[in-house]
Amino acid sequence: MQLNIKTRQNKVIIGYILAFMSAIGYGTGTVVTKHVINIFPNPILVSSISLIIGTAIISIFYIKNLIQDLSNETPIKELSNAIFAGISSALGVNSLFIGLKFVPVSVASPVANTFPLVTIIIMKIFYGKLEKISLETILGSLLIVSGIIIITIYTS
Amino acid sequence: MFGIIISLTASIGFGSSSVFAKISMQKMQSGTTTLISLITSTIITLFVSTLFTQTEEYNKLNIEILMLLFYIGVLTYFFGRLLNYTSVQYIGVNKATPIIGTTPLFASLTAIIFMNEKITTPIMIGTALIIMGIILITRKTIDATKY
Known part of the structure; x- marks a missing residue:
């Protein structure tokens, strides 16, 4: 039991570290993207070529996992949700770039960055049984989104 | 609109x-x-x-x-x-997404460190709010190991 708790605690800590590393990856990627868009002003083409490169790199490491997961017993529900995850991400990126054609960055970026709250709302409405949402999570997300809105408004 | x-x-x-x-x-x-x-x-x-x-x-x-x-x-x-x-x-x-939502903070920090952008008061206020939010989300989970 003691060992089980320890393992779960390690998993939680690793999960948070990975989430921070992901944010650092996205954050530094954003800075490089801004630099590229200054010299090559076509954000959607920049996004599509970097997606091709990203997909190629991930394929090198995970193509075996893909074959393994799909050959065991084709999990239709899981497969379709992975496809929806890709569609949602593409919708996010492309909508943001198209939105920037109609409103300034100081408006589009803070609105787009409210996504953690959207996630919590979607989880609460559609998948309440999958994960519990605590008051701390809701308040913490509100603080994070407020901070992000302040930063994006004043830096864009 | x-x-x-x-x-x-x-x-x-x-x-x-x-x-x-x-x-x-x-x-x-x-x-x-x-x-x-x-x-x-x-x-x-x-x-x-x-x-x-x-x-x-x-x-x-x-x-x-x-x-x-x-x-x-x-x-x-x-x-x-x-x-x-x-x-x-x-x-x-619910725990991971708010942390990943801190991306603009890391973008600002990268720009400050590598591109010599200035630290402004809004960045400091925003950072303080984000840190408070992160503490609020992570504190209880790590203590209680709910997952």
Whole structure:
């Protein structure tokens, strides 16, 4: 039991570290993207070529996992949700770039960055049984989104 | 108004992506989910880019730009999306997404460190709020090990 708790605690800590590393990856990627868009002003083409490169790199490491997961017993529900995850991400990126054609960055970026709250709302409405949402999570997300809105408004 | 609706659509897109990934990873590994989602995103974005790109723009792509695009691919998709989905698998969508939402903070810090941008009062206030939010979310989970 003691060992089980320890393992779960390690998993939680690793999960948070990975989430921070992901944010650092996205954050530094954003800075490089801004630099590229200054010299090559076509954000959607920049996004599509970097997606091709990203997909190629991930394929090198995970193509075996893909074959393994799909050959065991084709999990239709899981497969379709992975496809929806890709569609949602593409919708996010492309909508943001198209939105920037109609409103300034100081408006589009803070609105787009409210996504953690959207996630919590979607989880609460559609998948309440999958994960519990605590008051701390809701308040913490509100603080994070407020901070992000302040930063994006004043830096864009 | 149209611009704000489109920006809200972006928020819904980013927000729902991790939810779909979470459901997908109930029977599949995070690497597989990332790869399938990337293939889908690539197809859609390539299609959209052909609508907004003129032929002569492809000729402007040179080695320097392609190298920078390589870095973006590694940072955004290898570190960004793969670790995003893996963290969702480990701690859940509700805990991981707010942390990943701190991305603009890291973008500002990178710009301050490497591009000599200035630290302003709004950045300090925003950072303080973000840190408070992170403490609020992570404190209880690490103590109680609910997952």
